[in-house]
Amino acid sequence: MRKTLYIIGLSTCVFSCTSQPNVKKNTYKPKTPVVQAKPAVKPATPEPPKPKIISDHGVEFFTTNIADPTKNDNTASYGSIVSAKPAGYKVVKTYFPAIAQNFRQRYLILHYTALPDDKSITVLTQQAVSAHYLVNNTGDNDIYQLVDENKRSYHAGVSSWRNDKNLNDTSIGIEIVNTGYTTDGSGKRIFAAFSDEQVRKVAALAKDIIVRYQIPATNVLAHADIAPTRKQDPGPMFPWKKLYDEYQIGMWYDEATKQNFFDLAQLDFTTRYNEPSFIFLIQTALQKFGYGVDPSGQWDDATKKTIEAFQYHFRPQNYSGIMDAETWAILQALNQKYPIK
Known part of the structure; x- marks a missing residue:
């Protein structure tokens, strides 16, 4: 009996051991270190040598x-x-x-002297007024330099254009010998013409200055543009359109654009001319273009003189100082072509 029990116990033990699942032994494996790739080092770009x-x-x-x-x-x-x-x-x-x-030189301002050649030289070299250059009217090839371009000349006085004031600080001034104007019996100003030789000199001189100092078209101006309530030069006889057409100097409007505005403007001047809101609109457009006029909603003296200066430059056939449909159309065409950036 004891033998029988022994055999049964041994069989149970064998069965129990052989029925257990196979257990894998844990084998230690050292971790392989992760090597991160080093970022590629770009070679330093050498600065180009300065001239x-x-x-x-x-x-x-x-x-x-x-x-x-x-x-x-x-x-x-x-x-x-x-x-x-x-x-x-x-x-x-x-x-x-x-x-x-x-460059300091951001503007080119054109003037006339209102004096003959000899007196122009005396005043611009011996008195408290000057310009960088003087274009004579003696028929030769000489252009007189009176002030170093790197220095301020006293030609602009109290002045402004767009966001800038005191333009002596940032401009080059060209004076042109011309007697200015006389007044007829009705009080209208009659301006003297410029000779062809002078115009060619001014064009060559202006072009050289504009190219060297990268002066934009919007900054090539008349003295009357930057001081409209007190100055008229170089007046309506100065050929701004000729300089624009033949030498690409300064500003001018596109005829087709002007005509489009003109067709609309005629109705405004028939019905709205004396409305304060319309006057304010015109004054604001003059200010937007660059003139230092304060919108008041009235046809005041400052506005009249500003319109007159604008007409000297862009509508010389009529410089009455009275805003009309054509002047209004020209102003709108210019504002569209030369917006403030």
């Missing part, structure tokens, strides 16, 4: 633009480089020039 400063007899010049011309920036120097000379120290140009710069 050299030119030295001539101890005077330094830099005549290359390395700034951004699309932003109207320019590092070129149209004259010698002016540098400080601090006592005990040396000013070096190791990093010259910085690209963040542009």
Whole structure:
């Protein structure tokens, strides 16, 4: 009996052991270290070498633009480089020039002298008024320079255009010998003509200045434009359209656009001429174009003189100072063509 029980117990143990699932032994495997790829190091882009400063007899010049011309920036120097000379120290140009710069000369303003040649020279060189250039009327090829372009000349006086004031600070002035105007029996101003030789001189001079200083068309102006309540020059006889057509100088309107506005303007002048809201609209358009007129809703003296200055420049056939449909159409066409940026 004891033997029988032993055999049964042994069989149970064998059955129990053989019925257990196979258990895998845990085998230690060392982790493989993750190696992160190093970011590729871009080779440093060397700065392009700046053009050299030119030295001539101890005077330094830099005549290359390395700034951004699309932003109207320019590092070129149209004259010698002016540098400080601090006592005990040396000013070096190791990093010259910085690209963040542009010209002071942003405007070109045209005038007439209202004097003959000899008196024009005397006044512009010996009195408290000046210009950078004087265009004579003697029939030769000479143009007189009176002031360094890098310096302010006293030609604009109290002045403004768009967002800028005191334009002596930012302009080059050209005076043209011309006797100005006389007054007829009705009080109308009769202006003297400019000779063809003078116009060619002015065009060549203006073109050179405009190209060098990248002066936009909206900044090529008459003295009357920037000071309409006190100045008339260069007056309605100055051929602005000729300069625009033949030399691409300054502003002018497109005839088709003007005609479109003119067709609409005639009705306005028949029904709305004396309405304060309409007068305010015209004054605002003059201001938007660039003139320093304050909208008042009235045909006041300042507005009349501003319209007159506008007509000198853009409608010289009629410079009455009275806004009419054609003048209004021209103003709207110009505002569309030359918006403030």
